[in-house]
Structures are given as structure tokens and as C-alpha cells.
Amino acid sequence: MSNNRQTDYLKKIHHVADDAKTLINRAIQNRVCIGITGLSRSGKSTFITSLINQLKQHGARNARLGGFSPWLKKRIIQVIEHPLENRYLPRFDYEQAADSLSGSSPHWPAPTRDISGVLLEIRLADKSWFGRKTHKSVFIELRDYPGEWLVDLPLLKMSFRDWCIEVEKQLSREPRSRFSNNPLESLRTLDPFSDYDDTVIDTQRAAYIDFLHSCKQQSPPLTIIQPGRFIEPGTQAGHPALHFIPLVSCSKYSEAQLQAADKDSYFKQLETIFESYKSDIVKPFFKAFIEPINRQVVLVDVLNVLHGGEAYLHEMMHALEAIGESFEYDGGLFHSRIEKVLYAATKVDQVVSQDHDNVRHLLSSIVRKSLERIQGAQADLRVEAVASVRSSHAQTQGNEEILKGISTDGDAIGFVNPRIPDHIPSDSEFAAFIDWKLPELNPPKGIRANQDQAIPHIRMDEVLHNLMGDICR
Ligand SMILES: Nc1nc2c(ncn2[C@@H]2O[C@H](COP(=O)(O)OP(=O)(O)O)[C@@H](O)[C@H]2O)c(=O)[nH]1
Ligand SMILES: [Mg+2]
Secondary structure, three states: OOHHHHHHHHHHOOOOOOOHHHHHHHHHHOEEEEEEEEOOOOOHHHHHHHHHHHHHOOOOOOOOOOOOHHHHOOOEEEEEEEOOOOOOOOEOOHHHHHHHOOOOOOOOOOOOOOOEEEEEEEEEEEEEEOOEEEEEEEEEEEEEOOHHHHOOHHHHHOOHHHHHHHHHHHHHOOOHHHOOOOOHHHHHOOOOOOEOOHHHHHHHHHHHHHHHHHHHHOOOOOOOOOOHHHHOOHHHOOOHHHOOOOOHHHHHOOHHHHHOOOOOEHHHHHHHHHHHHHHHHHHHHHHHHHOOOOEEEEEEOHHHHHHHOHHHHHHHHHHHHHHHHHOOOEEOOEEOOOOEEEEEEOOHHHOOHHHHHHHHHHHHHHHHHHOOOOOOOOOEEEEEEOEOOOOEEEEEEOOEEEEEEEEOOOOEEEEOOOOOOOOOOOHHHHHHHHOOOOOOEOOOOOOOOOOOOOOOOEOHHHHHHHHHOOOOO
16 A cells, blocks of 8 residues: 555544554554464354454343453543555455344354455543543554465475475375375376476376365365365466476485476476476465564364374364464565464364363463474464353253353253363373364354344453553553
């Protein structure tokens, strides 16, 4: 956005009587762009809906935001939505999501696979000067985007040979090694030095994409799906930069040997396409949508990870490492400077309250281990365990706490859960979770999220405090 347009824009949303220049400076200072990411089904759309709702319904009788100081001090005057400045960023449809969570037959917001955003202004009562009450405005942009796209980021720092070696390792390991359509053997037949043949690549590529789809269709789905755009091309379907495959025999040769290959060889041709995938598809996405983000929420469905078992946990840690790396990326065209990262375990209402703290500690262990190899990170990291929409309530029976809720079939159910460990489980400890039937709940009936009520939650006030407590001061 040009400076003029930005000035106009900010003028519009401020009191004209005030000194526009000071206000603009202040607005830029009091502005954050918060990315909300997580793998698919981790709970992003529901989380954003609840976050917006908690802010908008700060005055509701059922609002519970004790962890957020501006609410406790009754400083929030108004929360207003403004149009997004980036016109390529679709608007997050809060009204629709709030409608779906409301009423007598509530349901979860419809799944979305794309990026979207929303820009909010929070007006806060400020100190009064000489008896005159003032207010300050804080601008919060929220951006919801699939964590799967971040998983492509490590490619930017890899040569084509590096990537081929990585894929070879992945395909040789559990669980991929046992998939019936694992393409490793077939990819091994390609000699990097032979003459490039387009029809061979077409066939191999189709088989590789088919395999990536099977990875995604696992339950729970595998998370390292590279290149990400092969199965979710978005608007880029058919782009020539998507026409490559890994040459798994590259590990037998050094970079120097491969660089000496003929320009018409598989290696040289595919290397060129791989480089254009990075420069034409991955980098522009990061530049336009990720670079402006300065605070980040990473949602992790920790309970589902436990349920998925050990191989799934390792896959998830690998994805978290890639996601963590992307937050402090400095590579030519684009730099990301995330100053705060909040990792949040979602859907914690699926376990009894005595386990909530363990869920948080378990996520801490997962994050610590995943980020072990990332050195010198500057961002401030935090871990929380939350429920965006609290969909269960507790009842005590004898000495036991039992959770009650509505199943996705609409039946009233009661359930307990195996004790959640506060650490990464050992092989034998995992057994209890694999057989565990995770209760898939409907949202609770009768919330008026779209009118005058706050959505019941667990620790979303701590989330607000972590993400914007400082700039709301
Ligand atoms: N019990 C419970 N389930 C949730 C909560 N948030 C999300 N879910 C479940 O997780 C599913 C995926 O959530 P969604 O927000 O669409 O995930 P996204 O794909 O990351 O945007 C929903 O359809 C719900 O079944 C929560 O706070 N509590
Ligand atoms: Mg979503």
C-alpha cells in the first residue's frame, strides 16, 4: 500500500480532530500481524473464531478473560474490524464461523484450506491528561494459513541433490517404507546422467503424486508432504515449475560429479525446474504472506498426536522443526523476523482438567525436542494448552471426574481419558493411547456467539495476554 493510501486509511479510522501524524506513528507502533498456523485439522479456524469472539464480546455477561489485563481493568472500549490492506488476502469469514457455532444445532466452522486474514482495531481507554479522557488504538491483523505450506520452506536452503537425498531417506523409513505405492524402487531406475525424457518424468511424477496423496490420507495424516504444492497447488495448478521429481540415486554421487553432468541430463534439467519451484512459487508466497507476520501461534493437536503413535509423533516433530526454522529465516529474497511464538495444544477440553497441565508439559517436551537443532533462535517462545470452544463439562462421580458432552452423532456422552503423560511417552507408554477412542465432540448447544455472548473456552485469555498484552498496555 502506498504511503498516501496508508495515510488516508489511517485517517479514516482515527478521530479527525487529533493530530494525524502522531496518531499514524503510534498506530504503526501499536500494530502486530499475528500468524495462526498448524497442520490441517489442528483447530486454526475455530481458534481464530474464538479469539475474535473473545475480543468482540469483551462486554458480554459470560466473558471470562481474567488473564488479560485490559479486560480486568475494563479498558476495552470497542473492537472494530477494518478492511485488509493486502487485497490478495481473502477475508476470514468470522460471521459465518460464529453463526455455525451458535444456536440449538451448532457445528464446527467449515474447513478451509487457504490463507485468510482479518484486521481488528482494539480501542482502549488510556491515561487521562489534565482530566481529559483519552484512548489509544491497537491494530491486530490475524492471518490463518496452513502449516503444510511452511513445510516447503526448508527447500529454499537445499540444493536439488540435498533434497533428493532427503526424500530417499524419507521413503526408506517407517511408515512410508511399508506403503504399497512407495515409489522408491521405481525412482531408483532413473540415472541422473541419462538424457532427459519428458514422458518418463510424466509417469514417474504421476506415481509420486499418487504416493503423496496416500501419505495425506493416512489417519492421522502424515505431515511432511513435499513439495507442498504438488497436492495443494491452489492457483498454481499446471505451472511448469511443478514438473519435477526427486532423483533418489543422487546420493551415490558428489555435488561436483553431478554438476559435471550434461545439460540435457535428468539431473541438470530437473535441477533447473526445482530451482524455479523455489524462486517462482515458494519465495513469492513467503514474501507476500509470511514476511509481514511478526508474532506467531502454532497450534498442535497434541492429543491426536498421542493417539497417532510414535511414528506420527516423529513426523510431527520434523514438521515443527521445519516450521520453527521458517520463523527466523534470512535468505536473500525474504526474511522473517518473528519476535514471539506461542505453541498451543488445542482441544484440551477432551481430557479432564487434572490433565490440562500435563498436556501443556507434553507439548513443551515436544517443542524442546523439535527445536533442539535450531541454534541461536531469538524469538520468545511460550507454550499453552487451550480449548477455543469448550465443548465438555465436568461432573464428579465418586472420586472421579467425568466429562460430558455431545458426540458428533448428536448423542449425550460421558467419558474419561487415560492419564496424559507430562513427557514424550516411551514405546510401552504409547500403547494406552493408540487404543484410546478420542471423543469427537460437537460444540455445546445454545451459545449465541453471533449475538451477544462469549464462546466458552479454556485459557484463551492467556493466549490474548501472550500475544497482545504488551502492546495493549
Ligand atoms: N473438542 C474440541 N474440538 C475442537 C476444538 N477446536 C477444533 N475442534 C475440532 O477440530 C476440528 C478441526 O478444527 P478446524 O478449526 O477446522 O481446524 P483447521 O483445519 O486447523 O482450521 C473441528 O472440526 C472440531 O472437530 C475445540 O476447542 N474443542
Ligand atoms: Mg481451517
